[in-house]
Amino acid sequence: MDGEHGGLTLGIPGHVWPSTAINPHGAVKDRAALNDGYVANTAVLQDKGPGIGVSGSVHTQITDVEGEHNGLFTYDRNVEKVDESKVCGRSARPRSAPTDRPEHSCRAALPFQLIADRAPSVRSHYGATA
Amino acid sequence: MRGKTADGQWISPLNPAEPYYNVMMKEASGWSTLRLVPRGLPLNTSRPPSKFISPCTSHWAAIRPSARTSPRCFGSRDRRKSWSPCTHRLDPVQRGWGQWSIPAAAELATQIRQLDPSRLVDARSGANCCGTKGDPHADDVIDVHDYQGPACRGLTPRAPPWMASTAA
Numbered sequence: 467m468d469g470e471h472g473g474l475t476l477g478i479p480g481h482v483w484p485s486t487a488i489n490p491h492g493a494v495k496d497r498a499a500l501n502d503g504y505v506a507n508t509a510v511l512q513d514k515g516p517g518i519g520v521s522g523s524v525h526t527q528i529t530d531v532e533g534e535h536n537g538l539f540t541y542d543r544n545v546e547k548v549d550e551s552k553v554c555g556r557s558a559r560p561r562s563a564p565t566d567r568p569e570h571s572c573r574a575a576l577p578f579q580l581i582a583d584r585a586p587s588v589r590s591h592y593g594a595t596a
Numbered sequence: 597m598r599g600k601t602a603d604g605q606w607i608s609p610l611n612p613a614e615p616y617y618n619v620m621m622k623e624a625s626g627w628s629t630l631r632l633v634p635r636g637l638p639l640n641t642s643r644p645p646s647k648f649i650s651p652c653t654s655h656w657a658a659i660r661p662s663a664r665t666s667p668r669c670f671g672s673r674d675r676r677k678s679w680s681p682c683t684h685r686l687d688p689v690q691r692g693w694g695q696w697s698i699p700a701a702a703e704l705a706t707q708i709r710q711l712d713p714s715r716l717v718d719a720r721s722g723a724n725c726c727g728t729k730g731d732p733h734a735d736d737v738i739d740v741h742d743y744q745g746p747a748c749r750g751l752t753p754r755a756p757p758w759m760a761s762t763a764a
Contacts, residue, residue: 469687469721473743491743507744515746519738526743 471511471523473536474503476547481540483532491526491536501552508553686712689720691741692727702734709735 473491476499494500511523530537538548600606686708689695705719719732722741731738740747 467718467737467739468742468745468747469718469737469739470741471743471747510744511746513746518746520746523747 468511468515468520468523470526472504472507472526474500474507475535476500477530477535478540478545478547481542481545482530482535483541486533489534491534497547497549500547501549504548504553685716685718685737687718687721687739691722691725692720692729695720695728698728698730698732701728702732705732705734 475488475490475493476497477488492503494503511520515521515523525538527534527536527538529539529543530541532541538553539546688704688708689701692701695701701719705717709717716736718737718739719735720728721739723729723731723739725741
């Protein structure tokens with residue numbers, strides 16, 4: 467598992483914890499770049515991860531925290547920094563995922579984004595029967 | 597809540613209205629865990645479990661068999677109205693910060709697995725990173741930190757210990 471994945475940094479003025487140094491893991495210039503960066507980084511995980519035994523990731527992070535601005539949402543939870551239709555739609559899901567599942571929302575899907583259903587070898591390794 | 601400063605001293609005097617964030621030890625001291633509860637994450641347990649889809653159990657195949665029998669973590673299917681947390685994994689040592697040694701982390705993970713068999717255990721996150729690098733090999737996951745990419749750096753894949761009894 468990639469226990470810390472993402473780290474795209476974008477602060478939204480007026481929605482950050484004040485007067486604290488920021489740890490910029492990977493600064494992006496605006497919200498469009500944040501969306502593009504998330505989709506691209508997720509694609510790398512989905513394409514390369516299963517082949518090296520990676521079956522999941524933990525996104526850094528769901529919301530901004532005091533000293534880090536890598537959230538899908540701002541520190542006060544009032545602004546959704548990403549566009550859900552771009553980062554949580556089918557483009558950001560495993561390509562072999564069943565189509566009968568409800569679309570994930572950011573809040574439901576991203577904290578623990580398993581990609582095991584794209585990797586048959588991983589599924590059988592962990593005892594899956596179907 | 598009362599915390600300690602980087603030199604190990606209790607915050608004093610304590611003003612409950614002051615979050616003290618700027619003077620506290622933070623991630624490396626487990627402060628992030630301590631603050632989860634008071635920071636407005638309502639655990640919505642008032643509805644029957646049948647109304648929930650667990651992000652853990654929906655991926656049944658990846659859950660250790662003993663954890664499948666007693667899924668204690670579940671969350672609201674629609675989290676737009678609820679920041680319901682799901683504790684799917686116990687991770688006592690973030691990035692090895694504060695970890696005494698690799699064998700000590702392994703022993704701690706072993707004890708935690710015995711105390712709570714319903715959840716996955718990650719002996720220490722980010723085994724390629726930060727304090728006391730290395731994988732204790734006593735837990736359910738291999739945890740490597742890699743912000744951009746699929747965690748290619750670092751460790752040799754291995755089977756978690758419970759696989760010994762379930763592998764074909």
